[in-house]
Amino acid sequence: MQDITVIDKVSLDKVNIGDSVIKLDKASIIQTKLHKEDVKEIVQEGNNLVIKLNNGEQITIENYFVKDATGNTSDLVFEGTVCAFEQVVWENGAAGFKELTGLEELLPIVTGAGTGGVGPLPWVIGGIVAGGIGAAAGSSGGNGGAKKPAVLEAPKVEIENDKNNDGVLNKEEIGDATHINVIVTIPTGAVAGDTITVKDQNGKEYPHKLTQTDIDAGKVTVAVDIPAEGTDLKVTATIENAGGTSTESAPDRATVDTVPPTVSVTYDPSKGEFTVDFSDEPINPNTGKPFTPEEIKDLIISDPKNNLGPDTTVTVDPEDPTKFVVTPSPKDPSKDVTIEIPTGSYEDKGGNPGLEGATTDDVVPPSVKVEITPD
Template structure:
């Protein structure tokens, strides 16, 4: 795929970017090296324009729908294989898609464009024309024609990476971004845990240094060849980590209440013989829980206690034995019988 050409309406500088996601810093004219008949859909997401080709390739033009204080917005020109220029017209107030107008000459193109949603000055058209189909000539090339040499530095950061996803095993992170940029992935502490490169199709697949399987929040940035860094995209890793087994288990003397500690927010369950559920509770923010046992367990029963998190991961089982409380004896002995006092010293009887 040839390069995308961006002509900044404010600075009057045209630059090239490899096929992939780009981020506009100001209202611009964007020249895309494909013909309209190869476009499947164009959609708006916030200020961004998403162009999906029939081939399945996708490119995001960041800030395409942003306008400056004067109400000037961005424009897009598609280039056919034969070099035909197609101006993509749209309603800036209520975007529903593009209608394409073929422009047979530069004069016609300049004359037909005038306001936000279709504003493209003469210098921009001329710049795009000089680049040729697909931007074959370097946008910063000022050689010939008596123009000054040198080129403006690239100070435009890549667009924020999108479609971020961590694999179920927590070992890979995929997404989309500007082709050729370097992908850096950092954990919540700012540690670099993976890096890679966005492919020519705008996709990337990065192997992580360690599995991320406990709902970790990750930041993903893109860095281009000039060192410009995108705003971070964020993604949450899957939760595939089971809680630890509950600890500090205790049952009161009456066998009615079981207390302990478990992962905050986890649901703690107590089961008796045959797996019968005796009670549940949710561990508080400090990890403590208290469960009312139904029925009370006061005969030395063996109980099993486990915790399950919101993702359904269950902890190992912790065991505890209920107290063995004997029933108090409230029956008085029978009255003694056959009582006798012999020789005034020995007392005998039965009882």
């Protein structure tokens, strides 16, 4: 989407527009950031002017060919290569280009005070500044020059590293990065030279001056510091233009959680039970939900070397969802039983894969042989 500036020829009011359809209600100068080489075709459709670009985009300027009550017409201007600008001129039903040194050449002329002559409006500075006509040099007839642009709407922020938008930044999402990326959506009306400022939970500010490339993209990425483990990252943004600073955006948040969960497995021979104790409530990667006792059973008996039969039972501690009790039923009573929770077979709520935990024990009570010797 193109960034276009519309300047009222009489009041010099300036509006920045990011839409593909522009509706004029006054004779205006339409200043684009395009070059004529970007244009495939310019056509007239009734009172409208349609610009078809090489990249497939189309811009429609409604009422372009309508004259105002004093006969003023609108003018379309492109970026120049030799001179500062190139004006679109309409002759014999076709568009051509004319070189311009400054936009003031397109403004109406008025009767000179006390001379009866004519000349350019005295409060228009010659030349051009980025984004539109220069500020007024003085006042004449109540005209004090171009008005300040309006304060823009707040930008929008999104923590890019939080890829699943779950409010947690895990080890996989952060990786070896030294900063967190914040995507800031630029509000309509922003121009090159405006400043986006991102602020984190500590009040630290990260300013970024917008370029035309940023404006064309509609967004910009700002890198912020990674908070400490377990800390809540909170980011907001404002945009400052010539009219002032916007309100603060709605925040985006994510907690840094990069430490992998662990599990310990112990055996109590007095009870004949194993205890599988996770550091966090274990999440099944296949379902995205907490493990059930039946799923823990399937996990530990699926490996033949564990020597666990189908009559093995698993229960969860009613007061602690991180702790499971396993009562083994060995396939081969003459062999040891192993309880193994493999690495990556479970996750914490942040999506960090868990580390391995295992233990092996002889769960078969020893036998006692008694011999009776007759007297």
